[in-house]
Structure formats: structure tokens, C-alpha cells
Amino acid sequence: EIVMTQSPATLSVSPGERATLSCRASQSVSSNLAWYQQKPGQAPRLLIYGASTRATGIPARFSGSGSGTEFTLTISSLQSEDFAVYYCQQYNNWYTFGQGTKLEIK
Amino acid sequence: EVQLVESGGGLVQPGGSLRLSCAASGFTFSSYWMHWVRQAPGKGLVWVSRINSDGSSTSYADSVKGRFTISRDNAKNTLYLQMNSLRAEDTAVYYCARDSATADSFDYWGQGTLVTVSS
Numbered sequence: 140e141i142v143m144t145q146s147p148a149t150l151s152v153s154p155g156e157r158a159t160l161s162c163r164a165s166q167s168v169s170s171n172l173a174w175y176q177q178k179p180g181q182a183p184r185l186l187i188y189g190a191s192t193r194a195t196g197i198p199a200r201f202s203g204s205g206s207g208t209e210f211t212l213t214i215s216s217l218q219s220e221d222f223a224v225y226y227c228q229q230y231n232n233w234y235t236f237g238q239g240t241k242l243e244i245k
Numbered sequence: 246e247v248q249l250v251e252s253g254g255g256l257v258q259p260g261g262s263l264r265l266s267c268a269a270s271g272f273t274f275s276s277y278w279m280h281w282v283r284q285a286p287g288k289g290l291v292w293v294s295r296i297n298s299d300g301s302s303t304s305y306a307d308s309v310k311g312r313f314t315i316s317r318d319n320a321k322n323t324l325y326l327q328m329n330s331l332r333a334e335d336t337a338v339y340y341c342a343r344d345s346a347t348a349d350s351f352d353y354w355g356q357g358t359l360v361t362v363s364s
Contacts, residue, residue, distance in 0.1 A: 171348070173348070173350035177290075182340055182355060183290065183340075185350055185353075188348040192348075230348070230349035234295075235292065236290040236291065237289070238289045239289050
């Protein structure tokens with residue numbers, strides 16, 4: 140099983156600032172990597188697939204990068220609605236999720 | 246508008262059974278692979294099962310293999326998850342999710358249904 144490790148577990152950032160979230164795979168997943176956002180009591184929402192392609196309707200402030208084993212989600216200027224938990228997911232070899240990064244208001 | 250609506254969750258005793266449903270609308274259901282993903286209280290997301298578009302191929306996580314069965318009725322635009330021999334560790338919110346047509350990511354999710362396994 141491919142293990143996905145996200146860091147940090149919690150990230151405290153002020154509104155308007157940039158947030159950088161990391162995700163590492165235990166073996167190469169090529170670019171078969173997605174990012175999801177989940178708010179309390181809600182279902183996850185797809186943000187990024189193919190490591191760097193924004194899903195339909197996702198604002199341009201969200202960007203993804205990386206390939207192989209190292210990936211990054213960047214939110215360029217945090218809005219109040221962006222504070223949530225973010226999960227990475229590999230779909231190169233079945234499906235596994237990272238444990239999540241909680242993005243909180245500083 | 247794509248909509249996925251789960252139902253069928255509830256409280257069940259260990260060893261019991263439950264069938265979840267996911268009603269799909271707003272897209273051509275029969276053209277998409279579908280998944281079940283679960284989330285234990287306060288925990289992360291875990292993939293459970295997958296079914297192809299015509300129902301001829303299914304896959305399961307090792308933790309549920311032999312106990313859960315995924316199926317679909319394309320005439321009714323509905324996805325199912327039959328859960329047998331339930332254990333306390335199966336307690337979770339269960340989401341159905343659509344497999345993206347362009348990648349294997351999950352592009353639409355239902356709101357989830359809570360399954361609690363407890364005596």
C-alpha cells in the first residue's frame with residue numbers, strides 16, 4: 140500500500156497570506172495526485188487533480204505542483220472560506236489519502 | 246447539477262447488516278465508475294470500494310473484503326453498499342463519490358450517511 144504523509148498536521152496562517160501544504164508518497168505515484176478540501180460537517184471537495192490541474196470552479200489562488208513522491212498545494216492569498224482540512228490522495232495504485240492538514244486562522 | 250444523496254445509515258449491533266444507497270442525478274450515471282469512501286469520527290478519509298460503469302467489475306479495501314458488496318442499478322441511477330458482519334471499527338460516515346471522467350480522482354461527493362456499530 141502506498142502511504143501518503145502530509146505536513147504539517149496543523150498550519151496557522153493569517154488571512155491574506157500564503158499557505159503551503161506538503162504531501163509525500165512512500166513510492167512514486169507519477170502525477171496521479173489529487174487534493175481535497177473538507178469543512179466541518181461537509182463532504183470533501185475536489186480542488187486539484189493530476190497534481191496541478193484545478194477542478195471545475197476552483198479559484199486560481201489554489202495551485203498544485205510536484206510529481207513522483209513530493210507534492211505541494213499552495214493557496215496564494217488566504218480567504219476566510221479557505222480555513223479547512225486538506226487531504227491529498229494518490230490514485231496511481233488503488234487509492235490512499237493522507238491524514239490531512241488542518242489550516243487554521245492565525 | 247450533479248447530485249449524490251446517500252441513505253440507509255443508522256445504528257446496528259456488531260455482527261449485523263446494513264445496506265446503504267446513493268441516489269445519483271444530474272449526470273449520465275451509467276457512464277461513470279463510482280466509489281464508497283468512509284471517515285471514522287474525527288479521522289481521515291479511507292477508500293472502501295469501487296465499481297465500474299456497468300457493474301461488471303468491483304474492488305474492495307482489504308479491511309472490508311468478504312464482508313461488503315458494492316453494486317449498482319443503472320436503471321434506477323442508484324449505487325449500493327451491502328455491509329455484513331459489521332464491526333465497531335466500521336463506524337464512520339460513508340460517502341459515495343463519482344470517479345472523474347478525466348482522471349481517477351473523485352470529482353463529486355454525496356453528503357454522507359452515518360453508520361454506527363455498537364451494542
